Amino acid sequence: MGELRLMKGNEAVAEAAIRAGVDAYFGYPITPQSEVLEYLMLQKPEERTGMVVLQAESEIAAINMVYGAAGTGKKVMTSSSSPGISLKMEGISYIAGAELPCLILNVVRGGPGLGTIQPSQADYFQATKGGGHGDYRLVVLAPASVQEMADFVDKGMELAFKYRNPVMILSDGLIGQMMEKVELPDQKERVKEFDQSWVITGKTKDRERNIITSLNLDPDKQYQHNMRLKEKYDSMSDDVMYETFDCEDAEFLLVAYGSSSRICQKAVDEARSRGKKLGLLRPITLFPFPDAIISKLARQVKGILSVELNTGQMVEDVMLAVNGRVPVYHYGTPGGKIFSPDDVLKAIDEKLMGGY
Amino acid sequence: MDIKEIIKPENLVHQRTSLMTDATLSYCPGCGHGTVHHLVMEVVEEMEIQEQTIGIAPVGCSVLAYDFMDIDMSQAAHGRAPAVATGIKRLWPDKFVFTYQGDGDLAAIGTAETIHACNRGEDITIIFINNGIYGMTGGQMAPTTLEGMKSSTSPYGRDLQSMGHPLKITELVAQLPGTNFVTRQAVHKPGNVRKTKKAIRKAFEVQREKKGMSFIEIVSNCNSGWKMSPNESNVWMEEHMFPSYPLGDMKVDGKIVKDLMKDLV
Numbered sequence A: 001m002g003e004l005r006l007m008k009g010n011e012a013v014a015e016a017a018i019r020a021g022v023d024a025y026f027g028y029p030i031t032p033q034s035e036v037l038e039y040l041m042l043q044k045p046e047e048r049t050g051m052v053v054l055q056a057e058s059e060i061a062a063i064n065m066v067y068g069a070a071g072t073g074k075k076v077m078t079s080s081s082s083p084g085i086s087l088k089m090e091g092i093s094y095i096a097g098a099e100l101p102c103l104i105l106n107v108v109r110g111g112p113g114l115g116t117i118q119p120s121q122a123d124y125f126q127a128t129k130g131g132g133h134g135d136y137r138l139v140v141l142a143p144a145s146v147q148e149m150a151d152f153v154d155k156g157m158e159l160a161f162k163y164r165n166p167v168m169i170l171s172d173g174l175i176g177q178m179m180e181k182v183e184l185p186d187q188k189e190r191v192k193e194f195d196q197s198w199v200i201t202g203k204t205k206d207r208e209r210n211i212i213t214s215l216n217l218d219p220d221k222q223y224q225h226n227m228r229l230k231e232k233y234d235s236m237s238d239d240v241m242y243e244t245f246d247c248e249d250a251e252f253l254l255v256a257y258g259s260s261s262r263i264c265q266k267a268v269d270e271a272r273s274r275g276k277k278l279g280l281l282r283p284i285t286l287f288p289f290p291d292a293i294i295s296k297l298a299r300q301v302k303g304i305l306s307v308e309l310n311t312g313q314m315v316e317d318v319m320l321a322v323n324g325r326v327p328v329y330h331y332g333t334p335g336g337k338i339f340s341p342d343d344v345l346k347a348i349d350e351k352l353m354g355g356y
Numbered sequence B: 001m002d003i004k005e006i007i008k009p010e011n012l013v014h015q016r017t018s019l020m021t022d023a024t025l026s027y028c029p030g031c032g033h034g035t036v037h038h039l040v041m042e043v044v045e046e047m048e049i050q051e052q053t054i055g056i057a058p059v060g061c062s063v064l065a066y067d068f069m070d071i072d073m074s075q076a077a078h079g080r081a082p083a084v085a086t087g088i089k090r091l092w093p094d095k096f097v098f099t100y101q102g103d104g105d106l107a108a109i110g111t112a113e114t115i116h117a118c119n120r121g122e123d124i125t126i127i128f129i130n131n132g133i134y135g136m137t138g139g140q141m142a143p144t145t146l147e148g149m150k151s152s153t154s155p156y157g158r159d160l161q162s163m164g165h166p167l168k169i170t171e172l173v174a175q176l177p178g179t180n181f182v183t184r185q186a187v188h189k190p191g192n193v194r195k196t197k198k199a200i201r202k203a204f205e206v207q208r209e210k211k212g213m214s215f216i217e218i219v220s221n222c223n224s225g226w227k228m229s230p231n232e233s234n235v236w237m238e239e240h241m242f243p244s245y246p247l248g249d250m251k252v253d254g255k256i257v258k259d260l261m262k263d264l265v
Helices: A009-019 A035-043 A059-070 A082-098 A124-128 A146-163 A173-177 A219-239 A258-273 A291-297 A314-322 A341-352 B033-046 B061-067 B081-091 B103-109 B111-120 B169-174 B190-208 B230-244 B260-264
Strands: A003-008 A024-027 A052-055 A076-080 A102-108 A139-141 A166-172 A179-184 A242-245 A252-255 A278-283 A285-287 A303-308 A328-332 B053-057 B072-075 B096-102 B125-130 B179-186 B213-219 B248-252
Touching: A003 A009, A003 A146, A009 A035, A009 A076, A009 A102, A009 A146, A009 A173, A009 A179, A024 A035, A024 A059, A024 B081, A035 A052, A052 B081, A059 A076, A059 A082, A059 A102, A059 B081, A059 B111, A076 A082, A082 A102, A082 A124, A082 A166, A102 A146, A102 A173, A124 A166, A124 A285, A139 A146, A146 A166, A146 A173, A146 A179, A146 A219, A166 A173, A166 A258, A173 A258, A242 A258, A252 A258, A252 A341, A258 A278, A258 A303, A258 A341, A278 A291, A291 A314, A303 A314, A303 A341, A314 A328, A328 A341, B033 B061, B033 B096, B033 B125, B033 B190, B053 B061, B053 B081, B061 B072, B061 B096, B081 B096, B081 B111, B081 B125, B096 B103, B096 B190, B103 B111, B103 B125, B111 B125, B111 B169, B111 B213, B125 B169, B125 B190, B169 B179, B169 B213, B169 B248, B169 B260, B179 B190, B190 B213, B213 B230
Parallel strands: A024 A052, A024 A076, A076 A102, A102 A166, A139 A166, A252 A278, A252 A303, A303 A328, B053 B072, B053 B096, B096 B125, B125 B213, B179 B213
Antiparallel strands: A003 A179, A139 A285, A242 A278, B179 B248
């Protein structure tokens, strides 16, 4: 068993990054994720593993440092919260276009605009539909615990390099700030030998020069590039991850991710104790979205409620997966307000089971 | 002397560097970009550092610089080249990393990245082409556009009251402790070309010694954007650009060698 510690979600990400052998982190302070940069600076990772940690002058600079460093084949990451992620979107689009691997943590807070510093799931659309300009997708992982905050660093890096694509951990202020028991992974060596066929480390005599770019002025070539990217995004469905709770005999289904799913678990327990056959599906990857299992469950249940800390975003993807087979509803609280299990139970009675 | 005599190997005085590719330059005839590209590659060749050199191309006329230079390169988002270079250099501190940027890229949208990379003293080289205009997008006003100078977005001339003053960013970065070598050069005459090449060589030497940022501004013409013939544009540049952007070293070996305040105001 690995080392056990009581940590904040943000600290767990930072510690896991050092232990995963991440080569560099470039960040900028913003609540509620500043503990990532603070923890890293305190830990002197340059002494522990040689990891580079730099506080940039802005989120824009930080993501462009990630872009530069990722082009050299290294394991690179950044983190921020909603307004800062919006600033990073330009760079993320370039990284996706140039097909570079990297990891981006979004500890989501309420918006729009400067919004609030309280937890929210308002950035679902931004994370799963691309976010920046152009036709691209990120792999999006949604942790529901401090443990998963730690685990998804290594997992995210693995997926980033598998697809040569940016991976986002879509967390929120609740998971970033709360403290839980976490089993930390063992220290990994930083990778010394890696695939240098596409990276920019200086052109040697035995190969053509390598170019990192997202520019392709020829529309035929840009079309081909986009179609190849689409094939890549389609192939990501191999890595769909989800969890089911009490779905075997469920007549009604909740769909919820991240912190919402934790609250919904409690609601399901309570509903079951009252004899109601309620189940919960928790997407772990938001892109690729677990639409096959939702489609399958839609043949079994009478109705589905998408429960989110927003005014209704993931519910659209649930509806697409359900394709009209059963009614799909949304329940959520936007702007940094968190619903309780009782609130969810009430919504289940009013919306989901109202007609039954 | 007939042609056969002239082309004898012993008469060779200058040879095209092997580090420029065979691609046809996309620059307008008369533009200084091609000259600067050659100079950078000549220095890389002479220092035998092709295998350690990584260049960053900006958004602007030189967005396709990687088509012409036979080295590993990364394209960057508009203005972000110094941040991209920082990311690379921090992970590969023994490589030679340079950015190649225009005045719109470096002194407008990328001001923050420029100032902060200089202030951190990143061991990179910034090659900054200042032609007082956005060349690629069709000659719009840049932060460096001179007072009264006409552009497609200042068709009646730059009005200082409403459009602000020409930004002398090189004088600004020279004052930051992170810069080691700061100079302003030109490439319109053979003498200037030689001085610019010397400056580029010095900049890469500073990088080798990890002494901080080396920053070279090259005042250049944009005959297309200025709507002049190449020759006219060079004459105009000497008469109008050089008084505002005087040539010469500003900082050498970390010491300011010029009265910067005099040039700033």
